[in-house]
Amino acid sequence: MRERFVRHAVLGILLICQLSVCFGKEAPDPADPNRYLNAVREFADNVLLYGRDTYGPKQTPLFVDGLNVNTHEPVKWIAPNGDRWILSNLASQQSLFRTPDGLTMTTGSTSENRG
Secondary structure, rough: HHHHHHHHHHHHHHHHHHHHHHHHOOOOOOOOOOHHHHHHHHHHHHHHHOOEEOOOOOOOOOOOOOOOOOOOOOOOEEOOOEEOOOOOOOHHHHHHHHHHHHHHHOOOOOHHHHH
């Protein structure tokens, strides 16, 4: 049961990441050589802006496991009994942590100093 839940959580996160690029506010210019880099930057900026775990009684330095692409609200997981959770599972976010690190290595800048 847990393995199935983890598999669905990972697939949900990947889907959210893909949809956030597909349903962006404006379509990237196909001739722009930085269009993919810009999409990754926008994703990372949105994670930093909207994805921090500020939703429970105890705020943590973690990120939520998913964001609604349209509202930027955290994804709520609903149990069969109706309980709702906003998950923040460090184990499922390893690829997420590599994203800002890779951006910094690629561009030499961070979100804070891009201004």
